[in-house]
Amino acid sequence: MAAAAAARATVLKHLRVAVAGGSLHGGQRGFPWLLANSLRRFSEEVRGSFLDKSEVTDRVVSVVKNFQKVDPSKVTPEAHFQNDLGLDSLDTVEVVIALEEEFGFEIPDNEADKITNIKMAVDFIASHPQAK
Amino acid sequence: MSTASAAYLARRAAQKERVRILYRRALKDTLNWAVHRHLFYQDASNLRERFDANKDVEDINIIDKLIADGEASYNKWRHPDPYIVPWAPGGSKFTRNPTPPSGIEIIYNYGREDND
Numbered sequence: 001m002a003a004a005a006a007a008r009a010t011v012l013k014h015l016r017v018a019v020a021g022g023s024l025h026g027g028q029r030g031f032p033w034l035l036a037n038s039l040r041r042f043s044e045e046v047r048g049s050f051l052d053k054s055e056v057t058d059r060v061v062s063v064v065k066n067f068q069k070v071d072p073s074k075v076t077p078e079a080h081f082q083n084d085l086g087l088d089s090l091d092t093v094e095v096v097i098a099l100e101e102e103f104g105f106e107i108p109d110n111e112a113d114k115i116t117n118i119k120m121a122v123d124f125i126a127s128h129p130q131a132k
Numbered sequence: 133m134s135t136a137s138a139a140y141l142a143r144r145a146a147q148k149e150r151v152r153i154l155y156r157r158a159l160k161d162t163l164n165w166a167v168h169r170h171l172f173y174q175d176a177s178n179l180r181e182r183f184d185a186n187k188d189v190e191d192i193n194i195i196d197k198l199i200a201d202g203e204a205s206y207n208k209w210r211h212p213d214p215y216i217v218p219w220a221p222g223g224s225k226f227t228r229n230p231t232p233p234s235g236i237e238i239i240y241n242y243g244r245e246d247n248d
Contacts (some may be wrong), residue, residue: 106220
């Protein structure tokens with residue numbers, strides 16, 4: 001009976017809103033922390049998780065380096081697409097679409113127009129919860 | 133010829149933005165239509181050449197007409213079932229599991245009654 005109740009509790013626990021963090025979990029139930037951490041990850045999948053900024057920068061830089069019209073040695077995290085890398089405005093559009101494909105999420109059209117250098121792209125991706 | 137007045141520059145800037153948005157949508161549409169990736173690369177380079185052929189046009193009215201023609205042909209060729217990322221608006225997972233409003237707490241006592 002206790003095992004069934006514990007199983008139900010663990011299944012239902014992922015619905016719980018993480019309001020105060022540790023106090024609810026530890027105080028009320030006394031579950032092992034291993035279980036709570038795994039369930040916390042499950043519920044975060046719904047909300048999405050933000051990617052690490054350095055990891056985002058690495059991936060963005062590698063995508064831009066693989067671009068055919070770009071000189072790979074000039075790509076730095078501070079590069080501006082049109083000024084530094086010598087890309088056309090249409091090339092900028094292509095780079096943004098390639099970033100969308102890499103990270104698997106969608107940028108609305110008006111936001112995509114504003115991304116003109118790598119730094120802005122990294123900021124946008126890192127602040128988007130569903131960027132994989 | 134073309135005076136660098138603010139109105140002219142504003143109009144040119146608006147046109148450039150329209151062109152960028154049109155190119156973005158057309159490229160995504162090409163990705164939707166092309167089943168295999170090597171076909172997509174071919175079609176994307178064709179599209180890029182079509183855009184580049186009109187790159188040096190200077191007359192504003194001709195540019196407007198070209199953009200209108202481009203948008204008309206884009207509307208004609210739009211894919212009926214485009215690929216939309218699931219959690220984007222229009223996708224299948226959009227607002228599937230919205231985050232509950234903060235401050236709401238569900239207390240699980242499983243109908244345990246306190247009257248023993």
